[in-house]
Amino acid sequence: MRIEIGHGSGGRLTRELIEKVFLKHFDTPELKPLQDASCISISAESIAITTDSYVIRPRFFPGGNIGKLSICGTVNDLTVSGAIPKYISVGFILEEGLPLEELEKIVESMAETAKRAGVKIVTGDTKVVESGKCDGIYINTTGVGEVVRELSPQNSEPGDVVIVTGYVGDHGTAISLARENFEIETQIKSDCAPLNSLLTPLFELDGLRWMRDPTRGGLATALIEFSESAGVGVKLYEEKIPIREEVKFISEMIGYDPLYLANEGKAVIIVSKKDAERALEILKSHPLGKDAEIIGEVTEDFKGVRLITSIGGERRLELLEEDPLPRIC
Structure with a gap:
């Protein structure tokens, strides 16, 4: 079976789609x-709200699919903002002809990721x-969370430490290989994962300054914006x-430049030098943070982001004019 125009009519087919696919999961x-x-319950004095739209191509890729990605992205955006993720809304734009079996796999992965x-x-x-009016499926999400920690770039001080929670560039590489069919045999998968269980223990550290999930534009762009x-x-130290x-x-x-x-399952973190080792210890105790590393430091000696290369040279990182690989989330 495939999606028909009638599935969006509000009538019998719509009801069947809701009951047999969405409510099922x-x-x-x-x-x-x-x-x-x-009607939802929020007890916090402050809440965080985030919204995003997912248009990735291909819809299924090593390590995930557009549905898993949409939940992970929403959870991660809330978490790095200092919030405990609570609720998510989902909106689907479906193209006539989309296989119903494919839609159900996407919905099922969303439900499993949300539960996790x-x-x-x-x-x-x-x-x-x-x-022809849509690339199979687009998904929009809005997430709501309870703010428990105020995080801001303005909290940072010279001497603060930069930590990344693991290997960078996996998601962009996996999508590129899946899309372009380079015929390269590799085990690279997207790092797509919800990071709240990894990152929320860091909220207890007095020296936690700022966090970001480096999605579009990667690690370099996130730190340039910071x-x-x-x-x-x-x-930054290239060898680290x-x-x-x-x-x-x-x-x-x-x-490409890694x-x-x-990335869809990594975070970059700014923390005080005093709390850096404790932060690393917390991260490495979690499966998603076992490869975390201290990769740099905040300085007042210059503005911008500079990479100290493995041979001792220095390279200034700049914002890209355009995304080298569009439609990655």
Whole structure:
């Protein structure tokens, strides 16, 4: 079976799609009444809200799919903002002709990822467009979380330490290989994962300054934006940055820089020098942070981001004019 225009009509086919696909997997009491809005409970004085749209190509890739990605991205955006993720809304734009079996696999992965992250999918919407008007499926999400820690680039001070939670560039490399069919045999998979269980223990550290999930634009872009916002410089050490040899090789072959490739299961963290080792200890105790490393420091000696190369040279990192690999999330 495939998606038909009638699935977006609001009639019988719509009802069947909701009951046989969405409610089958999105099993939360807030969603089941199928009202125009869901009632949720928030006890925090401050909440965080994030929204994002996912248009990745291909829809399925090594390590995940567009559905898993949409939940991970939303959870991670809330977490690095100092919030505990609680609720997610999902909106689907479906193209006529999309296989129903493929849609259900995507929805099932969303439900499994949400359960793993401890968040509830509480409301949603579905629209169907004519064949050729959409690349199979687009997903929009909005996430709500309870703020428990105020994080800001302005909290940083010279001497603070830069930590990355693991290997960078995996997601961008996996998507590139899946999309372009370079016929390269590799075990590289997307790092797509919800990071709240990894990162929330860091909220207890007095010296935690700032966090970001370096998605589009990668590690380099995230730190350049941090530097501009904080008005400080960042010194990175190339030999300390964890990058898989396969990612380095593939990047050199097709002309990419791993520092600018997207990640969907990593975070870059600024923490005081005093708390750096404790932060690293917390991260390494979690499966998603076992490869975490201290990769640099905040400085007042210059503005911007400078990479100290493995041979002792220095390279200034700049914002890219355009994404080298569009449609990666």
